[in-house]
Amino acid sequence: MASVMKSLTRPMTAEEREKAYSTPKKPDVMERQRLPVRYHVEDFNVEDRPRRFLEVFASVLQHHPNYRLALDHYMRVTTRCARCAVACPIYDATHDPHDIPCYRSELLLSIYRRHFTVSGALRARLLGDPGLADEKLQEMADSYYNCTACRRCHFECPMGIDHALVTHLGRYLLSEIGIVPRALVVSTREQLIGKTANTSAIPLPALIDTLEFLTEDIQDEKGVHVPFPIDQEGAEYIFFTSVSDFMMEAETLKGIAAVMKATGDSWTIGSKYYDGINYGLFYSDQVMEHVLHMMRAEAERLKVKKILIGECGHSARTAKFFYPTYCGGKNALPVISILEYTQRALKEGRIKLDPKVVTEAVTYHDPCNIARPGWIVNQPREVLKAFCSQYVEMAPNGRMNLCCGGGGGTVSIDEIRPFRTAVSGRLKAEQIRRTGATYCVAPCANCKKQLRELMEDQGVECEILGLHDLIYKAILLPPDSAEETAAAEAADGSTASPAEGSPS
Amino acid sequence: MTAWIDFARGPLFRLSLALMVLGLLRIFIITLLEVRDGYRANSDKIVSWKEIRRQTLGWLFPMFRLWRQRPIYSTVSFLFHIGLIVTPIFLASHILLWRQSVGISWAALPQVAANWLALLVIFTGAGLFLGRALYSPARKISHRQDYFWPLLLITPFVTGYIASNAVISPRTYQEMMLVHIYSGDLILLLIPFTKLAHCVLAPLSQLVTGVAWKFPPGAGDRVAETLGFADRPTWVLNPRLTTAPVEEAIRKGGVAK
Numbered sequence: 001m002a003s004v005m006k007s008l009t010r011p012m013t014a015e016e017r018e019k020a021y022s023t024p025k026k027p028d029v030m031e032r033q034r035l036p037v038r039y040h041v042e043d044f045n046v047e048d049r050p051r052r053f054l055e056v057f058a059s060v061l062q063h064h065p066n067y068r069l070a071l072d073h074y075m076r077v078t079t080r081c082a083r084c085a086v087a088c089p090i091y092d093a094t095h096d097p098h099d100i101p102c103y104r105s106e107l108l109l110s111i112y113r114r115h116f117t118v119s120g121a122l123r124a125r126l127l128g129d130p131g132l133a134d135e136k137l138q139e140m141a142d143s144y145y146n147c148t149a150c151r152r153c154h155f156e157c158p159m160g161i162d163h164a165l166v167t168h169l170g171r172y173l174l175s176e177i178g179i180v181p182r183a184l185v186v187s188t189r190e191q192l193i194g195k196t197a198n199t200s201a202i203p204l205p206a207l208i209d210t211l212e213f214l215t216e217d218i219q220d221e222k223g224v225h226v227p228f229p230i231d232q233e234g235a236e237y238i239f240f241t242s243v244s245d246f247m248m249e250a251e252t253l254k255g256i257a258a259v260m261k262a263t264g265d266s267w268t269i270g271s272k273y274y275d276g277i278n279y280g281l282f283y284s285d286q287v288m289e290h291v292l293h294m295m296r297a298e299a300e301r302l303k304v305k306k307i308l309i310g311e312c313g314h315s316a317r318t319a320k321f322f323y324p325t326y327c328g329g330k331n332a333l334p335v336i337s338i339l340e341y342t343q344r345a346l347k348e349g350r351i352k353l354d355p356k357v358v359t360e361a362v363t364y365h366d367p368c369n370i371a372r373p374g375w376i377v378n379q380p381r382e383v384l385k386a387f388c389s390q391y392v393e394m395a396p397n398g399r400m401n402l403c404c405g406g407g408g409g410t411v412s413i414d415e416i417r418p419f420r421t422a423v424s425g426r427l428k429a430e431q432i433r434r435t436g437a438t439y440c441v442a443p444c445a446n447c448k449k450q451l452r453e454l455m456e457d458q459g460v461e462c463e464i465l466g467l468h469d470l471i472y473k474a475i476l477l478p479p480d481s482a483e484e485t486a487a488a489e490a491a492d493g494s495t496a497s498p499a500e501g502s503p504s
Numbered sequence: 505m506t507a508w509i510d511f512a513r514g515p516l517f518r519l520s521l522a523l524m525v526l527g528l529l530r531i532f533i534i535t536l537l538e539v540r541d542g543y544r545a546n547s548d549k550i551v552s553w554k555e556i557r558r559q560t561l562g563w564l565f566p567m568f569r570l571w572r573q574r575p576i577y578s579t580v581s582f583l584f585h586i587g588l589i590v591t592p593i594f595l596a597s598h599i600l601l602w603r604q605s606v607g608i609s610w611a612a613l614p615q616v617a618a619n620w621l622a623l624l625v626i627f628t629g630a631g632l633f634l635g636r637a638l639y640s641p642a643r644k645i646s647h648r649q650d651y652f653w654p655l656l657l658i659t660p661f662v663t664g665y666i667a668s669n670a671v672i673s674p675r676t677y678q679e680m681m682l683v684h685i686y687s688g689d690l691i692l693l694l695i696p697f698t699k700l701a702h703c704v705l706a707p708l709s710q711l712v713t714g715v716a717w718k719f720p721p722g723a724g725d726r727v728a729e730t731l732g733f734a735d736r737p738t739w740v741l742n743p744r745l746t747t748a749p750v751e752e753a754i755r756k757g758g759v760a761k
Contacts, residue, residue: 069712076702156572158566159702159709160559160563325547
């Protein structure tokens with residue numbers, strides 16, 4: 001780890017810095033919104049922001065005892081030792097004190113201390129402190145979206161402060177007064193109240209077309225009928241993935257369908273709701289809860305037994321760790337990731353992978369959202385080692401991996417791509433370059449998009465793909481039985497039709 | 505001067521100690537109550553106790569983690585904490601005071617070991633001060649008080665060391681003792697009200713974080729309701745998508761009823 005971290009501790013050149021902080025945003029918009037941030041924000045009320053921010057803060061503290069607990073505690077124990085600075089890939093690239101995780105958290109902690117504690121109020125009275133100023137909100141708006149919320153610093157804080165939680169709260173509070181990246185809020189709006197009910201606005205007919213096309217593709221390539229079942233009531237698993245996968249990650253989906261075909265477990269995609277994305281994790285607890293409720297409604301409608309999440313880090317994390325929170329506690333449907341599922345199937349001998357197909361060097365990138373909690377670290381490695389003849393590790397890896405640079409929803413904000421590829425993904429690019437691998441497996445839609453842009457902008461020769469892309473290359477599917485061939489012919493090679501029409 | 509020393513060693517010490525214990529108990533209990541509130545508000549009750557235990561123990565005994573980041577500073581800090589806790593509790597002359605006043609006593613450190621430990625605290629304390637002053641990221645996030653703590657904390661050790669090794673004492677034994685005892689009392693008094701409180705709170709951090717990531721169901725809606733956004737949550741508040749009255753409301757204060 002030290003070697004990678006040390007190699008890039010040179011500060012960025014002035015030219016690199018200028019490029020990284022460039023933005024297509026017009027200065028007059030920043031002026032109008034009084035918000036010098038590089039991401040687009042929908043127009044909102046700018047008057048009297050500090051007061052409204054404090055109202056939101058008070059309301060959140062009133063209804064979320066968990067945040068009061070965290071802020072009270074962090075405020076008391078923070079020692080400002082700067083160990084987190086060394087763990088942060090962004091600080092490593094910029095050497096800007098504003099990018100030290102502890103500094104970022106202090107922005108919010110100081111507001112809490114000043115306005116929501118007795119000692120802070122007394123101190124303010126003694127020193128004549130006028131309280132929260134708009135400039136601080138502007139700084140927070142910039143700072144909280146420079147952080148990728150990867151939680152790496154949490155492991156290095158001797159006081160156990162989770163800066164990503166503070167970032168999450170900071171973004172939540174800001175969003176309630178209208179400061180939230182347009183890219184995130186527009187997608188969320190479509191998902192929650194739009195006609196298509198998904199973040200990429202993919203209509204159901206387009207989805208069905210895509211899936212039929214994929215089935216035909218597999219038939220051509222593998223000679224086997226592999227369906228993508230839709231609305232199969234009573235199936236074992238309901239499948240949710242980042243909806244953008246249906247447009248961008250055909251190989252991943254084919255791999256997943258092939259694995260499901262090989263194991264023979266019943267699974268289905270819901271026609272009313274098929275998006276795993278949950279931007280609530282990045283900026284709003286209210287959004288997170290509503291999105292999970294949609295997932296629950298679809299799972300209940302189809303009477304499935306388990307929720308299966310595709311190759312998507314934050315979808316998996318929100319479902320695994322927050323679905324029980326919002327959808328029934330210990331009685332909630334179990335959530336498993338396709339990575340766990342495939343590893344288990346391989347272990348039980350239910351899928352066969354040809355070890356002679358993938359001979360190039362393969363490395364594995366741990367998506368923060370699934371690796372950091374220690375949930376999915378070894379499973380994909382076991383699978384890869386089972387059929388890739390040249391597997392190489394990055395360093396550091398596993399729970400201490402480096403973020404791709406597009407975490408915390410920042411990958412969806414296209415206008416900050418220069419920052420993501422020059423600053424937040426800087427170390428990652430070097431890390432991947434050093435492995436010399438031909439393929440980098442990144443089982444997360446966010447990571448894949450970010451890493452592809454990163455490889456392009458940093459000039460690294462490495463193909464980014466999902467775990468199931470490689471599995472699809474190597475999987476050995478048994479030929480169709482007579483019944484299956486008949487079924488395939490009956491369906492004319494197409495996907496099972498939804499039980500009902502389009503949700504719109 | 506003897507009277508001043510006796511006062512600091514007697515009533516003032518008892519007061520400081522009592523305030524420290526009560527103050528620490530107070531924030532410890534407050535934190536636990538807040539943890540309870542957070543835990544109760546969360547509906548799933550699924551908390552990763554194993555991970556919390558693992559991380560808490562890992563930081564209570566951080567020998568295997570020091571090298572990961574800032575290894576020298578971290579090791580210096582670790583040694584500082586050991587000396588800071590062990591020396592005053594197991595110093596023979598302190599135990600003697602306990603026996604005389606309260607009648608309780610326990611095993612003492614040999615004087616040589618205590619001397620070395622005191623020196624360890626002094627040098628590592630100075631090291632922490634320098635580590636903060638000379639290391640740029642730490643300097644940039646430090647508050648003024650952060651420089652003060654290591655200096656205050658080593659004061660009783662410096663004076664105590666000089667007093668107990670009278671040969672090298674440049675001033676009278678009594679003057680040293682005066683500073684030693686008053687600074688010691690001051691530290692005890694300040695612990696519960698300052699960041700020094702981490703001495704009892706830090707072991708709760710992982711528990712706090714584990715519970716704080718558990719969001720209460722319905723809280724997001726209740727926040728919106730309190731703010732007057734109940735029927736038009738944040739994601740609807742878009743002038744291009746919403747109707748005129750809402751636009752009007754947004755212009756006025758972002759509150760749509």
